Amino acid sequence: MEPIIIDGTPKTPTVKFDSTEGVFEIKGRSIPENSVEFYKPLVDWLDNYKESPLTKTVVNIRLEYFNTSSSKCILDVFKKLEAIHKAKNEVEVNWYYEEDDEDMLEAGEDYESIIRVPFKMIEIVE
Amino acid sequence: MSFNIENYFSDQPDGNVILFYKGNVDSDVINHVLDTVEDKMVEVNEQSKLRKKVYNVLVESLQNLYHHVDKVPDDFEDQSSEKYGLLVVKKVDAGYRIITGNFVRAENKEKLEEKIKRINRSSHEEIKELYKFILNHQRISAKGGGGLGLVDIARKTGNKLKYSFREYNDKYSFFYLDISVNEEN
Numbered sequence: 375m376e377p378i379i380i381d382g383t384p385k386t387p388t389v390k391f392d393s394t395e396g397v398f399e400i401k402g403r404s405i406p407e408n409s410v411e412f413y414k415p416l417v418d419w420l421d422n423y424k425e426s427p428l429t430k431t432v433v434n435i436r437l438e439y440f441n442t443s444s445s446k447c448i449l450d451v452f453k454k455l456e457a458i459h460k461a462k463n464e465v466e467v468n469w470y471y472e473e474d475d476e477d478m479l480e481a482g483e484d485y486e487s488i489i490r491v492p493f494k495m496i497e498i499v500e
Numbered sequence: 501m502s503f504n505i506e507n508y509f510s511d512q513p514d515g516n517v518i519l520f521y522k523g524n525v526d527s528d529v530i531n532h533v534l535d536t537v538e539d540k541m542v543e544v545n546e547q548s549k550l551r552k553k554v555y556n557v558l559v560e561s562l563q564n565l566y567h568h569v570d571k572v573p574d575d576f577e578d579q580s581s582e583k584y585g586l587l588v589v590k591k592v593d594a595g596y597r598i599i600t601g602n603f604v605r606a607e608n609k610e611k612l613e614e615k616i617k618r619i620n621r622s623s624h625e626e627i628k629e630l631y632k633f634i635l636n637h638q639r640i641s642a643k644g645g646g647g648l649g650l651v652d653i654a655r656k657t658g659n660k661l662k663y664s665f666r667e668y669n670d671k672y673s674f675f676y677l678d679i680s681v682n683e684e685n
Contacts, residue, residue: 488636
């Protein structure tokens with residue numbers, strides 16, 4: 375599988391999905407007007423990956439900002455991970471938030487309550 | 501008296517206006533507004549928690565305009581803007597005020613007002629639950645919005661959504677959303 379490597383922009387995050395490494399990453403700002411356009415290739419990629427995933431997949435989400443339209447797309451990403459987890463593979467999500475950013479922590483907790491995948495909330499201390 | 505969308509502000513001269521914009525709300529305008537306001541907040545050393553809330557609320561309110569505004573009335577002064585909106589960002593004692601304005605067609609007014617009233621009737625816990633419910637159950641609309649913008653604004657600010665409709669003619673109202681983002685003490 376070809377990896378997805380996308381450089382971040384002021385409105386879209388850095389993405390690294392590589393099926394030869396078990397650590398995937400979404401990092402930065404995710405505030406595009408059209409979030410579906412950005413996330414659809416990622417969701418499709420995960421759909422392929424879930425056919426033969428690694429025995430352990432770790433996903434690091436380290437977002438500074440995301441808009442509500444991205445929030446639905448991020449949920450779609452997590453739903454793919456949930457399917458991989460359900461098929462008896464190890465999946466772990468690390469949700470990073472800055473120490474004073476309760477809104478980001480709460481956002482992670484929202485996903486944790488919807489998606490059946492183990493989440494770790496990780497505070498970034500400056 | 502003729503209709504003037506800026507009258508709303510002359511009624512309430514509090515605070516310092518740090519940004520005023522009226523016209524087409526496209527992607528470039530949104531980028532520019534976000535950069536400008538972010539820079540200004542950094543410049544005055546605003547605490548990062550407040551900065552983030554203001555930034556988030558700005559993103560949602562601008563993208564609400566981008567995704568949802570109705571076309572302007574035929575006799576309105578600005579006919580060239582496909583997505584006409586108004587935005588004012590003010591620094592006030594308690595924090596920031598973000599005011600947006602846009603035309604709403606008469607047939608869309610009730611639905612919008614009902615949505616705001618529902619949010620304003622809800623407790624903070626109920627708003628969190630509503631957010632999660634919409635996140636998990638509603639698809640992204642053809643317009644590209646997720647239906648979560650107003651709920652998110654209410655949740656992040658912890659304040660009621662202040663709003664008003666001013667009638668333009670029998671087919672249109674001008675809708676103001678007046679959001680306060682307060683500094684925590």
